[in-house]
Amino acid sequence: MTCDTAQLLIEDELDGTLGAEQAQALRAHLRECTACVRVREDLRRIETALSGPEDCPVADVVRNAMVDKAVSRAGAGPGGVSVRTVVVLATAASLVLVCWLGWLRTHRSGPSPGQPSVTAGPVRGSLQTPRVPPPVASAPSVSRGNHTAPPRRPPHSGRPRLAQRRYSPNRPTVVPPGPSPPPPADQLTPADVCRIYETALAFARDGRPTGGPLDLVSTARVRADSGDLPGAIEAYEAAVEASVRSPASTWVAQTPPDADSPVVQNPSPPADVLVAWLAGGG
Amino acid sequence: MSGVESVVSLRRARAHGTEALAEVLHSHYALVWRLARRVAGADSEVEDVVQDALVAVATSLGRFRGQCKLSTWIAGITVRTAVRHAERRRRYEALVAPLENDAGTTPGRLSSDDPSKVAEAKDLRAYLLACVSRLAPEQRASVCLRYLEGMALQEVAQALGVPPGTIKSRLHGARQALRGMMAPYVAESEGETP
Numbered sequence: 023m024t025c026d027t028a029q030l031l032i033e034d035e036l037d038g039t040l041g042a043e044q045a046q047a048l049r050a051h052l053r054e055c056t057a058c059v060r061v062r063e064d065l066r067r068i069e070t071a072l073s074g075p076e077d078c079p080v081a082d083v084v085r086n087a088m089v090d091k092a093v094s095r096a097g098a099g100p101g102g103v104s105v106r107t108v109v110v111l112a113t114a115a116s117l118v119l120v121c122w123l124g125w126l127r128t129h130r131s132g133p134s135p136g137q138p139s140v141t142a143g144p145v146r147g148s149l150q151t152p153r154v155p156p157p158v159a160s161a162p163s164v165s166r167g168n169h170t171a172p173p174r175r176p177p178h179s180g181r182p183r184l185a186q187r188r189y190s191p192n193r194p195t196v197v198p199p200g201p202s203p204p205p206p207a208d209q210l211t212p213a214d215v216c217r218i219y220e221t222a223l224a225f226a227r228d229g230r231p232t233g234g235p236l237d238l239v240s241t242a243r244v245r246a247d248s249g250d251l252p253g254a255i256e257a258y259e260a261a262v263e264a265s266v267r268s269p270a271s272t273w274v275a276q277t278p279p280d281a282d283s284p285v286v287q288n289p290s291p292p293a294d295v296l297v298a299w300l301a302g303g304g
Numbered sequence: 305m306s307g308v309e310s311v312v313s314l315r316r317a318r319a320h321g322t323e324a325l326a327e328v329l330h331s332h333y334a335l336v337w338r339l340a341r342r343v344a345g346a347d348s349e350v351e352d353v354v355q356d357a358l359v360a361v362a363t364s365l366g367r368f369r370g371q372c373k374l375s376t377w378i379a380g381i382t383v384r385t386a387v388r389h390a391e392r393r394r395r396y397e398a399l400v401a402p403l404e405n406d407a408g409t410t411p412g413r414l415s416s417d418d419p420s421k422v423a424e425a426k427d428l429r430a431y432l433l434a435c436v437s438r439l440a441p442e443q444r445a446s447v448c449l450r451y452l453e454g455m456a457l458q459e460v461a462q463a464l465g466v467p468p469g470t471i472k473s474r475l476h477g478a479r480q481a482l483r484g485m486m487a488p489y490v491a492e493s494e495g496e497t498p
């Protein structure tokens with residue numbers, strides 16, 4: 023060990039950061055080196071002489087005055103907000119306000135001369151575009167005396183919806199929830215008949231009834247309103263049959279599937295089940 | 305003031321405002337004064353340093369997060385304030401001293417703490433304190449916190465906001481300088497010893 027290294031270790035010893043092995047090596051060096059022993063004595067002497075705080079010979083009057091001045095300069099006290107903080111916050115707030123006002127001016131003001139209106143055209147994804155509800159999640163409400171045609175799917179715009187058509191193998195197949203169990207057959211009202219049959223039609227056509235079955239549905243409703251329940255059932259069954267028989271492949275080609283709509287794996291069984299329910303309560 | 309007492313007084317200061325804040329400042333006044341006196345390096349500036357440090361502590365006490373002892377945090381503020389004053393004075397003296405030397409009216413710098421005079425008093429502590437005042441401000445601050453205030457190496461680093469290795473380096477330089485300055489005193493005292 024050199025003397026320079028030993029003197030660094032002596033300082034570590036004074037600071038209390040010397041390891042056991044280093045202490046042993048230092049002791050071995052000090053047994054042979056009187057110069058380093060002298061350095062160690064000097065440093066210890068310095069430490070001993072300087073250790074311990076000095077007295078503070080300041081009169082209480084002076085001390086009190088200085089503390090009072092510091093407290094008064096602190097203003098609101100230690101828990102208060104400093105002037106610097108207030109300035110920074112005020113600057114940030116004014117910047118946010120200016121940005122917000124600028125944004126408002128851009129998006130809310132009417133079109134200036136020579137500048138096209140931002141809100142003139144349809145906005146994609148805005149509420150102005152009517153959205154067709156999922157076909158089966160809620161059955162079309164039918165009230166007696168006010169027969170309205172089931173909602174038609176808006177015509178396809180022809181724009182490719184790549185994001186919606188992208189195939190995803192992990193995408194779970196969504197099966198629409200089945201209708202609530204109908205009441206017993208002897209307690210069915212004409213409104214129940216309409217609702218059940220139209221739900222069956224919705225299943226059969228994936229919620230997109232075509233023109234042929236719609237005529238039969240209208241006939242069934244008229245008959246149901248007039249109290250001719252057997253006639254209404256007959257018309258509905260014809261509608262279901264026509265709907266199931268129609269060429270599904272042709273229909274799918276005309277109306278591409280919507281990613282948001284439920285996927286019907288087999289449209290016929292729910293219709294058959296409903297008809298069975300209607301006929302025998304099964 | 306112990307660590308627990310520091311925390312209690314700090315919470316009181318934050319909760320109760322000026323009265324408890326004054327209590328905190330009073331309880332640490334001696335620490336602030338000692339460090340200001342030794343690190344500033346000039347008696348004439350001690351009062352200014354103490355006042356500035358007290359104001360700094362009072363205004364920034366709300367930002368103390370308890371990463372170290374309150375006394376360590378206050379010591380750090382005081383030392384930084386004192387070093388700033390010392391640097392300002394050093395620049396001023398560098399500007400003014402040549403003019404005063406020309407006029408032949410230069411007073412002895414730190415005359416009251418002149419080591420040669422203090423050595424006559426055979427007081428090693430006073431002699432070494434005078435030597436400390438001649439160190440560089442950063443070394444002076446490290447020596448004051450380490451020896452006079454008895455802080456550990458890690459505490460000194462926390463107070464000054466530098467890595468412990470930097471403090472070690474500063475202390476090494478300060479020890480070498482103090483040992484060199486102490487040599488005449490030791491030689492004289494040993495020469496007088498029969």
